[in-house]
Amino acid sequence: MEEAPFPDYPLAELHAHLAASISAEVLWQIAHELGIKLPKKEFNEFRDYITLSPARRMKMETYFTKVYTPILDRLSSGTHAVEQATYHTMTGAYRKNNITLIELRNNPMKHNREAEFDLDHIIMAMLRGMERALLECPGLSAGLIFCMDRAASVEDNAIIVEKAIKYRSRGVVGIDVAGPATPEFKLSEYAWLFRRARRAGLHSTVHSGETAGTSDMWEALQYVTPERIGHGIRAAYDEPLMHELAAKGVVLEVCPMSNIATKAVKDMQEMKWILRTLIRNNVKFCINTDWPEMIEGCRLMRQFAMLRDAGLLTEGELAACNQTAFKSSFIPAPGGLDSYL
Numbered sequence: 001m002e003e004a005p006f007p008d009y010p011l012a013e014l015h016a017h018l019a020a021s022i023s024a025e026v027l028w029q030i031a032h033e034l035g036i037k038l039p040k041k042e043f044n045e046f047r048d049y050i051t052l053s054p055a056r057r058m059k060m061e062t063y064f065t066k067v068y069t070p071i072l073d074r075l076s077s078g079t080h081a082v083e084q085a086t087y088h089t090m091t092g093a094y095r096k097n098n099i100t101l102i103e104l105r106n107n108p109m110k111h112n113r114e115a116e117f118d119l120d121h122i123i124m125a126m127l128r129g130m131e132r133a134l135l136e137c138p139g140l141s142a143g144l145i146f147c148m149d150r151a152a153s154v155e156d157n158a159i160i161v162e163k164a165i166k167y168r169s170r171g172v173v174g175i176d177v178a179g180p181a182t183p184e185f186k187l188s189e190y191a192w193l194f195r196r197a198r199r200a201g202l203h204s205t206v207h208s209g210e211t212a213g214t215s216d217m218w219e220a221l222q223y224v225t226p227e228r229i230g231h232g233i234r235a236a237y238d239e240p241l242m243h244e245l246a247a248k249g250v251v252l253e254v255c256p257m258s259n260i261a262t263k264a265v266k267d268m269q270e271m272k273w274i275l276r277t278l279i280r281n282n283v284k285f286c287i288n289t290d291w292p293e294m295i296e297g298c299r300l301m302r303q304f305a306m307l308r309d310a311g312l313l314t315e316g317e318l319a320a321c322n323q324t325a326f327k328s329s330f331i332p333a334p335g336g337l338d339s340y341l
């Protein structure tokens with residue numbers, strides 16, 4: 001008898017980056033429409049070149065300099081590319097992975113070819129892509145999160161927040177901070193921007209606690225009080241922090257396969273220990289992809305099945321993670337929360 005598919009319920013994806021959510025086929029198509037030179041001439045070689053897998057793990061910094069910035073960001077830049085990328089990513093998630101709620105994040109400044117394109121045109125193109133997807137997928141809820149960049153200046157990041165506020169009524173639902181730590185970046189200088197965003201009705205999350213220690217998570221809680229934290233897995237090694245997260249009800253957007261592929265954790269055993277420790281300490285978390293198309297086996301349905309089959313989480317725990325994702329989404333539910341669940 002054939003095994004029943006798992007999971008067989010609609011999923012919510014809260015942590016996926018636009019540039020790493022575009023399928024290799026769509027990237028290939030965009031490159032050929034725009035005549036952009038690629039590092040490989042054969043499609044299969046190109047797909048393998050941009051994809052991480054257990055056999056091809058790479059440190060995050062290396063992947064960023066070799067693949068993410070020069071290929072993924074570049075191919076999803078400009079009004080045509082960014083509209084196609086947003087549209088195909090959202091419709092693909094809905095049709096192929098039973099994702100009925102998707103929050104897709106990006107930094108619009110990474111998609112404007114170093115200011116060659118006007119930022120408002122880039123954002124409008126993303127919104128067009130999202131609206132086309134919503135029109136074609138009546139059961140889908142979608143929203144955009146704009147990411148500030150730790151490598152950028154406070155002035156540039158303030159522009160990102162202003163744009164998020166400007167397009168809030170069109171489907172931008174939150175702000176985020178992403179990118180590796182830099183000596184110049186101080187989250188304490190961003191408290192006012194987060195306050196401003198919150199007053200304008202935006203939600204917030206912060207990438208932290210992914211690789212080195214938990215000081216960035218403590219700072220996030222202290223200065224910008226986000227409702228969710230991107231990754232946050234290092235909290236499992238910091239008991240006082242877990243108490244704080246549980247008490248405040250902060251939800252961790254955990255991305256297990258991404259952490260393994262980028263060597264943020266050693267292996268599945270360490271990931272299992274982290275997830276079990278978070279559960280034991282009542283820290284709420286949901287399962288996400290981060291880079292669904294750039295990591296083999298990372299797509300959400302597959303990842304749910306893998307986490308069950310490898311004994312990291314039970315079916316009941318996975319269903320609870322999915323409920324947590326729907327409940328902590330930044331996208332307002334059309335008919336109240338019950339309409340999602």
Ligand SMILES: [Zn+2]
Pocket residue numbers: 015017207230290
């Ligand atoms: Zn991320």
